[in-house]
Amino acid sequence: MSSKTPTIPLSETYRDITREVARVPLHMPARIPWLIAFILSLALLSLFLASATYLFVRGVGIWGVNIPVNWGFAIFLYVWWLGLGHAGTLISAMLLLMGQDWRNSLNRFAEAMTVCAVICAGMEPILHLGRPWFFYWMFPYPATMGVWPQFRSPLEWDIWAVLTYLIVSILFWYIGLVPDLATVRDRAKKRGWQVFFGIFALGWRGSARHWAVWQKTYRTIAAIAVPLVISVHSEVSLLFAAGQIPGWHSTVFPPYFVLGAAFSGFAVVAMIAIVMRHTFELKDIVTERHLDLLAKVLLAMGLMTAYGYFFEIFDAFYSGEMREIATVHDRFSGYYAWSYWGAVFCNFVPLQALWLDRVRRSPVLLFMISTSVVVGMWLERYMLIVTSLYKDFLPSSFGYYHGSFWDWSTYIGMLGLFMTPFLLFVRFLPSISIFEDKEVLAREKEEAKRG
Amino acid sequence: MAKPLLGFAAEFGTPDALLKATKRARADGFCCIDGFSPFPVEGMSGALALERDHRIGWIAVAGGLFGFVGMLVIQLLTNVDYPIEVGGRPLFAYPAFFVVDFELMILCAVLFAVAGMLIINRLPKLHDPIFNTPRFGLASEDKFFLYIDSSDPKFDPDKTRDYLGSLGALSVEPVQP
Incomplete structure (x- = not known):
């Protein structure tokens, strides 16, 4: 145990941690890079607004979707965005319950990333509705038409899963943020900041009686959030698996989706951690050990996702179904084989470098591998949707699919919808958990004293 | 003085x-x-x-039960009010209903726990x-x-x-x- 490198260097003091994190909102250290990133993300956001406006005026006909491939970018990106978000909850909730101290430097921005990603994910099916202003028909309200939602349909399950996930993610994030908002409130010198943080800190004063109740609440939500993550992406996979389309109709889908989601999400967390650590000089808080551990989790998730790939093929051949086998052949060597092999390559080949200690501790290499994973998972979601739909049971209904200009502009613009709130969060809120890192430090000091 | x-x-x-x-x-x-x-x-x-002090745990359990039962009742009643017969499948499809019930169970458990925490701690209280x-x-x-x-x-x-x-x-x- 004593040979273990401490998560937070023992030379740090509680005050150092406060300073390092609280200075980011109060005295922004990297104004220019932040401003450039913010302008870029606002530009992307305007592209998104323009694309969405044009979509609402003209309808989904501006996209590449048609029969037989009637689920395109909007749906596979929905799966992709939601997947990115899952790592945030897993880091926060699962690693909290398992007592993994190293999560405390990562959980806050990972949760914020989750909220931003879930917002994007939620937008996708609404945009795809065709008549998005009627999305509230999904809710059971006493309509004048006398009809109710169809609770036996996975499409109806979807909205409840995403809505629950969004609300729970926001609450979990905010409840964890309150003590830190109080810390920043007490450090703020300007009246405006004091009022801003004061209101959102809810008057938190660090009372032991409050902490006791707060801790129970936080842990309770964490314990509930872990099955929630698994249920949400399992439910997303049922959108596909509940249909009879070859390549979808398989019981391997729920775990396959959940693992792939966590895989891509951990890659995004690693990317954000590396960028923030570099830009805001947080090297004493997000240490090399954090990168090492993130890389190990990423590698493990990747290998489990690879198992899903193997099993998907096995499943098709084991079923003996002609069309299932044909779909596997289409994926290997059909028109969209690039998406399959691209996914296999980007997901699993660079990943293997993470077996090496040196690569895991190198921010640049880890960033590149993570990018490759995010691209790989993007290709995988594309492949899963398109290669299953473009050839179904009847040759007369085969057909190709290409994303149109507006598909791409909506997608690229949506990166702005993701980045804008995230950058605002990084700028105005403590993006690393101050009090939880102090807790780690206190525990480490205790252990060091005992030897 | x-x-x-x-x-x-x-x-x-x-x-x-x-x-x-x-x-x-x-x-x-x-x-x-x-x-x-x-x-x-x-x-x-x-x-x-x-x-x-286990109040938060019990509040969350109460929330979970409220969400689960509440949603199940809505699902049953809507299917009574407007039955959609599909190929003779059961009107009350509990396995299919369970997904939404589960989500609502989680949602209400979390909402109750958070509200309970704020009430027990008497927050927000901006000045002390x-x-x-x-x-x-x-x-x-x-x-x-x-x-x-x-x-x-x-x-x-x-x-x-x-x-x-x-x-x-x-x-x-x-x-x-």
Whole structure:
């Protein structure tokens, strides 16, 4: 145990941690890079607004979707965005319950990333509705038409899963943020900041009686959030698996989706951690050990996702179904084989470098591998949707699919919808958990004293 | 006229010192006491005899039950009100209903737990007299405070101050409105 490198260097003091994190909102250290990133993300956001406006005026006909491939970018990106978000909850909730101290430097921005990603994910099916202003028909309200939602349909399950996930993610994030908002409130010198943080800190004063109740609440939500993550992406996979389309109709889908989601999400967390650590000089808080551990989790998730790939093929051949086998052949060597092999390559080949200690501790290499994973998972979601739909049971209904200009502009613009709130969060809120890192430090000091 | 005294806040430098002082104060018969710290200090809830408080857990269970049963009732009633017969499949399809019931169970459990936490802690409460204590701002940085309220039966304006000093406090300050 004593040979273990401490998560937070023992030379740090509680005050150092406060300073390092609280200075980011109060005295922004990297104004220019932040401003450039913010302008870029606002530009992307305007592209998104323009694309969405044009979509609402003209309808989904501006996209590449048609029969037989009637689920395109909007749906596979929905799966992709939601997947990115899952790592945030897993880091926060699962690693909290398992007592993994190293999560405390990562959980806050990972949760914020989750909220931003879930917002994007939620937008996708609404945009795809065709008549998005009627999305509230999904809710059971006493309509004048006398009809109710169809609770036996996975499409109806979807909205409840995403809505629950969004609300729970926001609450979990905010409840964890309150003590830190109080810390920043007490450090703020300007009246405006004091009022801003004061209101959102809810008057938190660090009372032991409050902490006791707060801790129970936080842990309770964490314990509930872990099955929630698994249920949400399992439910997303049922959108596909509940249909009879070859390549979808398989019981391997729920775990396959959940693992792939966590895989891509951990890659995004690693990317954000590396960028923030570099830009805001947080090297004493997000240490090399954090990168090492993130890389190990990423590698493990990747290998489990690879198992899903193997099993998907096995499943098709084991079923003996002609069309299932044909779909596997289409994926290997059909028109969209690039998406399959691209996914296999980007997901699993660079990943293997993470077996090496040196690569895991190198921010640049880890960033590149993570990018490759995010691209790989993007290709995988594309492949899963398109290669299953473009050839179904009847040759007369085969057909190709290409994303149109507006598909791409909506997608690229949506990166702005993701980045804008995230950058605002990084700028105005403590993006690393101050009090939880102090807790780690206190525990480490205790252990060091005992030897 | 002097402002009324609400209690004393004694400052300590380490979580350990706060914990020891709290245990001493409890042992010496003080009961209206509280600790203030920048992070939850391990053992404090034991020292203040709070660990048997399971209200949050039960509130979450109640929320979960409310969400699960509430949604199931909605699903059953909507299917009675407007039955959609599909190929003779059962109208009350519990396995299919379960997904949404489960989500609502989680949603309501979390909403109840959060609301319960805020109500039990009486938050939001943007101002508290203890904020008037000059050094209290450090309670969110690196100092640890033990607070003895004037409503405590053993409280005495002079003796309690000396008592806190004898526990090894770095400073003892009166809390006034």
